[in-house]
Amino acid sequence: MEDKFILGGVELKSRLFIGTGKYSADNLIPAVCEASGAEVITVAMRRVEKGQQGIVAHIPKTMRLLPNTSGARTAEEAVRLARLARAAGCGDWIKIEVISDVRHLLPDGYETAKATEALVKEGFTVLPYINPDLYVARACVDAGAAAVMPLGAPIGTNRGLRTKEMIGILIDELDVPIVVDAGIGRPSQACEAMEMGAAACLVNTAIASSADPVRMASAFRAAVEAGRNAWLAGAGAVKAPGEAAEASSPLTGFLR
């Protein structure tokens, strides 16, 4: 069965997106890219210090960069960062991240929707990072977002799909791809998101903070593929607690 994944007019083969933050050594990144099978990789934009090497030198040229607007606290700052990212000459995809809450790092839905609207008008392919709130998500989709990226749990916590119910509602209600971003800590959680019908998962911390990021990248690759296959297969019905068991083997024909 054909299972095309089109995002921003581009066909992607992998439904796993990865990040470039928090690696103990950036020279692990090429092997992580290879093991993950990912095609999309996030980067941030910051002031360049004297003698500091950027991250791009570590990213295989075949990867599609998805710059984020981390550091932005308002829609205006996100728009400024997006323009700078585009000027770096790596395409027009942008992950909007507008955060002013420094403790829990929760995205500001109102500012994110405003930034989405402005950047779509400037021709960007916009992927907003949001709380899985249906109204915020709809505002982003109405403004032209190519996908929405709801959090499973706060950034970098590895706590998993704490917002499962709400992500399920976005999957049910919206016609754009839902890319679960933030909080996924284990391959089983990525698999679960895909089984629910998420279009893709973005995983950074869980891979980068593991003891063996290359092996963990391959584990996430397998989990995302398994979850997608399960969703395509269509899972069987779950019986309610207390309902009678249903034998998988014939109950008659020999001893009874």
Added chain:
Amino acid sequence: MQLTVNGEKGDYADELTVADLLRQRGHDPAVVVVERNGEIVPAAAFAATRLEAGDVLELVQFVGGG
């Protein structure tokens, strides 16, 4: 002349282009994006863009992030 580069005020030579500034600081012009007084300077214009006293410059590049 005085310029503000990445938030720091400093004294610089009076005749200075964006390309000169990047070279002086040891930055790779192929990966650094330059914003001058809030406007992006296209990479193709680095060599021809002369800086003026009081300019505020942001020099940024991609770093690791999620």
